[in-house]
Amino acid sequence: MSQNLNLIWNNCLQFMRDNLGAMENAENFGKLKDSFDILFDKVYPLSLTDKNLTLVVPSDFYKEYIEENYIPLLSAALKKNIGKGVKLWYSILEKKSTENQAPVFHNIKGINTPVPKVQKVVPPAYSGKISTPYVMPGIKKMEIDSNLNPIHSFDNFIEGESNRFATTVSKTIAKRPGETSFNPLFIYGGVGVGKTHIAQAIGLEVKNNFPDKVVLYVSSEKFIQHFIKESKEKNKAGFMDFYKIVDVFIIDDIQFLSGKPATQESFFHIFDYLHQNGKQIVITSDKAPADIIDIQERVISRFKWGLTVDIKSPDFETRKKIINNKLDRDGIQLSEDIVDFLAGEVQSNVRELIGVINSVIAYSTIYKSDLTLDLLKDVINKIASNQKKIIDIPYIQEVVCDYFGIKREQLYSKTRKREITLPRQFVMYFAKEFTDATYAKIGTEMGGKDHSTVMHACKTIKDGIEVDKQMKKYMKELTMKIKK
Template sequence: MFPPSERPFVPNFSPGFPHRRAGHSRCFRRLAHRPRDGPCRAGSSFVPSATVATGPATLLRTGSIDRTASPGAEGRHMVALRTEMVSFNEQEIWSETLRCIEADSEGGNLDIWLSRARLLRVEPGIVHVEVLNEFCRDWIRERYLERLRTLLARQLQGPVEIEFHLAEAPPTATPPATPLVRPSQPAPAPQALHPRYTFDRFVIGPSNQLACEAARSIAERLGDATHPLYIYASSGLGKTHLLSAVANTVAARRPTLRVFYLPTQRFVEEFVHAVHAGNIERFDRKYREECDLLLLDDVHVLRGKDGTQERFFHIFNALYDRHVPIIMTSDQWPKEIPDLEERLRTRFLWGLLVNIEPPEFETRVAILRRKAEDEGIVLPDDVAQLIALKVTGSVRELEGILGRVAAQAQVTHRPIDLALTQEVLAVLLPAAPVSCTIDDLQRAVCSLFGIHLSDLRGPSRRHSVTLPRHIAMFLAREALRLPLPTIGERFGNRDHTTVISACRRVATLLEHDAATRNIVLNLRRQLGLP
């Protein structure tokens, strides 16, 4: 046993503290006690290293350090104090601190910028930490400083301050800053631009008219137009087309302006690369000072990326103060984007917000005709109407179906007609369950032709009644797939052969009579029939 005056000091860690976990035990060794009024015993005093990154961390409880001795063994250093002495490894302290923060974070993931911070050394009351650059330093200070102080103070058994040091970059990492000069020559064309995406080739309908006019206004008036413009819509409805149309218009009218058109994912990648390379200043200068028009596609990609949101927030403010137009697209309303900072969300709401809805039937037909014209496809009107009737979602899906029909016609050496189109649609768009009943069908036909339901089911043979009756029988057979006897029964107990005759007559009219084709297509669309 040690005499009371020479007992080693052992910190009293709480039972639940992480240092009590297996594999993270602290090494505490007894040091020779230095008498209060005499020199240190030979070989018993040690000088703490305060300059080596992988050196010791020292805990000063009371008294003073003897600076006349040498480091201890096994890579650990000890401090000789007047009253108490303890040793521990710095890197274990830092690793344990990061593990605690990681365990408390959402999803158990450590912040990318904090994970790249490195412990330099520990001095009495001061912990020195190296970070990549000023951005990382400010980021950690704002979000983790108090937590780091608390955890380190618990491990070092006393209050500590944290001093950040910027990592030294290689001499060639950051080129010398150059003053911003407005180019007299035409600016380079924006990357990822679609030359065929122009306002002239954008099919306008009630569903997208406001978005198109707002985008055109910014392209033509720039600083005088309302901005920022936020366009939100589902995928495939023309958001990217409008952004490209704006970029093409500005590049043609004012070629000296610098237009930045890019997907948000590329913006995120540029920012991460700039942080790692220590080129944050160049990144900021590019977007804050060298940009005359910012077009950002799929801005919802920013969700959950706190670092990029922070940087974009300041870029947005700088551009807005310079009256630089900003157009953003997304598949969500700003208030619906999860994990987006509120201050950024409010800035998205500053300007004009417009929505693009799925196109109406007439707009879908016009889109198919424009696409067929661009691709040199001979597209009959009835085929365009059939595709527009079947495909009610995105413009991209419409164009895909048209391309498939054209390819099928080329491979099989057949003309593009209803029969070929129906074959392709049957493969690409399997028939969905039909909720329409024969009663619904009969009422819709009567409403369309302006006749009574009793006439449709009765014995009348007037032409104004027989044609609607035959069309109703045809759809009951082709769309509802009802048996012939059942159809005959629901139309005044007629024989099944009458139903067959009616179906043949309508099929013949569909081949030669455009008016009948329109009637059948409208009924299919109204009732949701295949």
């Protein structure tokens, strides 16, 4: 097999040499001709299976230089010598070879040439099961799962004053992804206002309008997990290559990249590559770009390149539309006064509104009662009493961690990074303000901190809000969230 592969590869190289002058960038013919042998002398074919060709390259630079300067010619050479539908893989040479390991030999150009150990060739992985090589331009891209939920379409999205601008912009993007000045589109707003729905609606509409485009929706949590997995397997190049084939990249809850510099670094390079190549980027967050803490300034600046839009909690008329839409889909009819009461009673977000509707309908069905306004009020009062929040230390921890985009376990760590110490100090402060717990009790709940640490945290927050506008803003917003 190796002799046949080497013969195929040598034929590809000869075809490329013979046709260098026919390249579109032929004005650089002299430069490309001089660099051709130097470049490809260090590139080896590793395997050819089911029209998947893997090339070993010394570094990312070689891969990028080939992609930038020789890919049309290489594509033509592979088509001539292998056939249509070839998918190209790159495997980067490992920088460190394992001690006491015999060298690997690969027969190239008729001689035994020692080849350094290469990274294990695996397809970039996402959610456990994606097999996507780096696909050459001009060759049909491998279909990947976009992770889009068909329910989250524009047809199912209720437009109102609170989201009209965001909706209009999103529909414009879906018609011309990557071609408008709305790139990236940064959507922010509170919990349950429809950020994920409208972001996925863009992806679904693009898939309808442009079936050949690769659309990918991913939560920031999955993006981080993917990065960690590929980093452990020393396959960061494969991680980057996977996202580079995407035409519309939708990443949800970007605030959770806070405090993760390595993941931010990779995201930064993916963002730049996609943006420079006219690919559409859609980002959602619960905060405006300027309010996300501990994300590199250069990443924050990228968020601001396009358009930032906020989605607010739905107004009364929009809430009525949401209720009627939900009832129509479920085949249920309610009187106008009941709909008005529901719309006026639940004002926070769409998710809670739908939850109340479901609870009311379930209650009415179980007890086989006609849904009257009096019954509705009784049911909502029962729901409200059952859902009444008890402000204790675990609840404060949950609110603060959600606000700053960290995990509760990080509060108990010994790290002194600001992205962790600040939320930790806020938890201690609010625990003293809103509960009867002693300093010692709070310290115990915070992973065994002593009472002096808690006292210092409370003083730090009190002093900070007196002189720091950002700290004062955190205090105001967190207080509202805890009391809500």
